[in-house]
Amino acid sequence: xxxxxxxxxxxxxxxxxxxxxxxxxxxxxxxxxxxxxxxxxxxxxxxxxxxxxxxxxxxxxxxxxxxxxxxxxxxxxxxxxxxxxxxxxxxxxxxxxxxxxxxxxxxxxxxxxxxxxxxxxxxxxxxxxxxxxxxxxxxxxxxxxxxxxxxxxxxxxxxxxxxxxxxxxxxxxxxxxxxxxxxxxxxxxxxxxxxxxxxxxxxxxxxxxxxxxxxxxxxxxxxxxxxxxxxxxxxxxxxxxxxxxxxxxxxxxxxxxxxxxxxxxxxxxxxxxxxxxxxxxxxxxxxxxxxxxxxxxxxxxxxxxxxxxxxxxxxxxxxxxxxxxxxxxxxxxxxxxxxxxxxxxxxxxxxxxxxxxxxxxxxxxxxxxxxxxxxx
Amino acid sequence: xxxxxxxxxxxxxxxxxxxxxxxxxxxxxxxxxxxxxxxxxxxxxxxxxxxxxxxxxxxxxxxxxxxxxxxxxxxxxxxxxxxxxxxxxxxxxxxxxxxxxxxxxxxxxxxxxxxxxxxxxxxxxxxxxxxxxxxxxxxxxxxxxxxxxxxxxxxxxxxxxxxxxxxxxxxxxxxxxxxxxxxxxxxxxxxxxxxxxxxxxxxxxxxxxxxxxxxxxxxxxxxxxxxxxxxxxxxxxxxxxxxxxxxxxxxxxxxxxxxxxxxxxxxxxxxxxxxxxxxxxxxxxxxxxxxxxxxxxxxxxxxxxxxxxxxxxxxxxxxxxxxxxxxxxxxxxxxxxxxxxxxxxxxxxxxxxxxxxxxxxx
Numbered sequence: 001x002x003x004x005x006x007x008x009x010x011x012x013x014x015x016x017x018x019x020x021x022x023x024x025x026x027x028x029x030x031x032x033x034x035x036x037x038x039x040x041x042x043x044x045x046x047x048x049x050x051x052x053x054x055x056x057x058x059x060x061x062x063x064x065x066x067x068x069x070x071x072x073x074x075x076x077x078x079x080x081x082x083x084x085x086x087x088x089x090x091x092x093x094x095x096x097x098x099x100x101x102x103x104x105x106x107x108x109x110x111x112x113x114x115x116x117x118x119x120x121x122x123x124x125x126x127x128x129x130x131x132x133x134x135x136x137x138x139x140x141x142x143x144x145x146x147x148x149x150x151x152x153x154x155x156x157x158x159x160x161x162x163x164x165x166x167x168x169x170x171x172x173x174x175x176x177x178x179x180x181x182x183x184x185x186x187x188x189x190x191x192x193x194x195x196x197x198x199x200x201x202x203x204x205x206x207x208x209x210x211x212x213x214x215x216x217x218x219x220x221x222x223x224x225x226x227x228x229x230x231x232x233x234x235x236x237x238x239x240x241x242x243x244x245x246x247x248x249x250x251x252x253x254x255x256x257x258x259x260x261x262x263x264x265x266x267x268x269x270x271x272x273x274x275x276x277x278x279x280x281x282x283x284x285x286x287x288x289x290x291x292x293x294x295x296x297x298x299x300x301x302x303x304x305x306x307x308x309x310x311x312x313x314x315x316x317x318x319x320x321x322x323x324x325x326x327x328x329x330x331x332x333x334x335x336x337x338x339x340x341x342x343x344x345x346x347x348x349x350x351x352x353x354x355x356x357x358x359x360x361x362x363x364x365x366x367x368x369x370x371x372x373x374x375x376x
Numbered sequence: 377x378x379x380x381x382x383x384x385x386x387x388x389x390x391x392x393x394x395x396x397x398x399x400x401x402x403x404x405x406x407x408x409x410x411x412x413x414x415x416x417x418x419x420x421x422x423x424x425x426x427x428x429x430x431x432x433x434x435x436x437x438x439x440x441x442x443x444x445x446x447x448x449x450x451x452x453x454x455x456x457x458x459x460x461x462x463x464x465x466x467x468x469x470x471x472x473x474x475x476x477x478x479x480x481x482x483x484x485x486x487x488x489x490x491x492x493x494x495x496x497x498x499x500x501x502x503x504x505x506x507x508x509x510x511x512x513x514x515x516x517x518x519x520x521x522x523x524x525x526x527x528x529x530x531x532x533x534x535x536x537x538x539x540x541x542x543x544x545x546x547x548x549x550x551x552x553x554x555x556x557x558x559x560x561x562x563x564x565x566x567x568x569x570x571x572x573x574x575x576x577x578x579x580x581x582x583x584x585x586x587x588x589x590x591x592x593x594x595x596x597x598x599x600x601x602x603x604x605x606x607x608x609x610x611x612x613x614x615x616x617x618x619x620x621x622x623x624x625x626x627x628x629x630x631x632x633x634x635x636x637x638x639x640x641x642x643x644x645x646x647x648x649x650x651x652x653x654x655x656x657x658x659x660x661x662x663x664x665x666x667x668x669x670x671x672x673x674x675x676x677x678x679x680x681x682x683x684x685x686x687x688x689x690x691x692x693x694x695x696x697x698x699x700x701x702x703x704x705x706x707x708x709x710x711x712x713x714x715x716x717x718x719x720x721x722x723x724x725x726x727x728x729x730x731x732x733x734x735x736x737x738x
Contacts (some may be wrong), residue, residue, distance in 0.1 A: 290629070
């Protein structure tokens with residue numbers, strides 16, 4: 001058991017720290033500002049071009065074939081420098097890598113990893129949230145293409161996306177989990193309409209709604225086999241639940257650091273309970289950092305697409321909401337008086353964490369039945 | 377970085393869990409089975425686990441085993457609420473090792489009345505009661521105290537007598553009355569404040585590991601009960617309301633495991649103040665988590681969980697002692713506030729922190 005960097009890890013850390021000193025874009029925290037979302041692509045390609053993105057992904061597709069623990073170093077250093085977190089798209093890479101044909105991998109992974117092609121994920125629908133398998137968007141074969149009709153929601157970065165990782169129904173005559181198929185749908189075409197969603201903290205650039213009205217996708221863009229869509233989706237969501245995959249540790253550590261800085265600048269201005277809330281947020285963020293170290297170390301034995309992601313998602317959610325609550329506590333009346341208060345926005349943004357990627361209630365169902373083995 | 381067990385650590389974990397499962401109490405009534413407790417104590421001694429933090433060679437040298445290995449045993453023993461002294465004697469041996477004092481069989485440490493650290497005694501006799509935690513059934517005759525000397529401490533000892541008791545039914549606490557004479561062993565080495573900080577970090581790591589083992593053990597017991605116990609014709613564990621309580625408890629246990637592992641590694645591998653900080657993070661998280669997990673276990677057991685015969689209160693009681701020993705979550709948080717959120721960020725040296733019961737406020 002060793003939490004220390006190996007020689008190779010230490011060299012990587014030093015190299016990244018040096019690069020970051022000159023290349024920190026000083027973007028606002030992703031949770032609070034549209035500017036982050038507007039400039040995320042720029043940050044992604046900067047990281048990629050410098051050799052600091054996609055560390056654990058295959059070198060043949062633009063990654064670096066490094067063990068996943070290198071992502072911990074990346075997140076540590078991003079947090080220490082107050083830099084923005086790395087863009088979260090590991091789950092899409094896992095989905096394509098696990099289920100895509102060689103042709104699909106060759107076509108899509110390089111652009112996804114380099115950031116030259118932007119992606120969004122079309123899973124949820126207005127009437128298919130937790131019950132994702134009941135989704136109604138259809139993909140109907142038409143020659144060597146499929147025609148897409150339906151309505152997707154909570155589609156992150158849909159307004160800037162070149163491609164949508166879409167889950168659609170291709171067979172209505174089989175049980176709902178068995179009639180789904182995944183596609184890489186080109187977003188820039190006439191049959192697609194974008195509608196931004198304004199979230200409770202005012203951010204409009206993160207989530208969107210996408211309406212498909214006779215949009216078209218080549219059959220060759222199918223990811224996995226017809227009817228394999230549910231399995232593809234489960235691979236993706238199990239990784240979407242992992243803080244190590246998402247890089248959120250850096251985001252929480254950055255917020256905690258800012259809170260500590262604020263209190264330390266004038267400790268007398270804060271009550272004991274406010275200072276304790278910040279200390280508890282620090283404990284929680286540290287827990288998640290160390291938990292990710294452990295999880296990613298376990299991956300040295302091989303990657304697992306299991307229910308453990310639900311444990312990590314719940315822990316991550318508690319951390320995000322504890323950090324958000326600490327921000328609110330420290331801000332005190334400002335959060336009630338100033339609609340642009342950063343703490344207010346951080347707190348409000350955190351409420352979504354217990355919903356997105358599968359609600360906390362769904363995660364608890366998974367932990368209870370698939371890990372604890374409780375009867376259904 | 378690789379936080380996985382080495383093959384040797386994995387083997388120790390397996391062996392310790394096996395021993396704890398074989399000889400730990402399976403029911404509350406087993407706590408009175410003197411034959412079993414004697415066998416348990418003998419097995420722990422024969423395994424050499426009480427000597428893990430003794431000097432490996434000459435006095436003042438490295439310990440026999442690392443803090444990680446020691447925490448592995450603490451965690452395993454707690455899983456079955458094994459009623460055998462382990463962390464108490466091991467911490468005493470570790471303190472004696474740091475002071476280059478000769479080994480005294482069955483020695484313990486006398487803790488301050490708030491249990492937050494080793495008692496610091498300035499005069500010839502103790503001014504207040506002190507408490508020897510984890511008193512062996514066959515304990516020796518001495519409990520160590522810290523005697524201030526210049527910038528550091530000398531290792532002193534008080535006679536280990538007084539009544540045993542305490543809320544924990546698996547580990548006795550001996551209340552050493554005020555006014556007992558302090559003897560100062562000849563020779564030995566001055567304990568620096570760094571020595572005391574490192575030793576405290578070990579105490580935080582071992583008590584955190586104990587809490588992790590307790591959480592895992594009590595959850596196993598509770599999941600089994602929720603699977604067997606039927607109401608409305610079905611297992612109570614099939615109800616989502618019950619499932620969600622247990623799922624939350626499981627997550628708290630997993631998060632605790634991650635921080636406790638790190639604290640045990642940090643205790644030997646990081647500089648004293650960093651090791652201490654890692655211990656405080658772990659203890660703050662584990663103490664809060666263990667309280668919730670044990671309370672969940674009582675709740676899921678329903679009425680029977682509130683009876684003396686149900687083993688879950690044995691877990692809860694032990695968690696209460698492990699939480700207080702070296703300071704509970706509130707104490708750790710106030711220490712983190714002191715070290716991280718004051719203008720200077722420096723705070724008082726560790727020795728001062730040991731003496732102030734609730735941590736200084738600003």
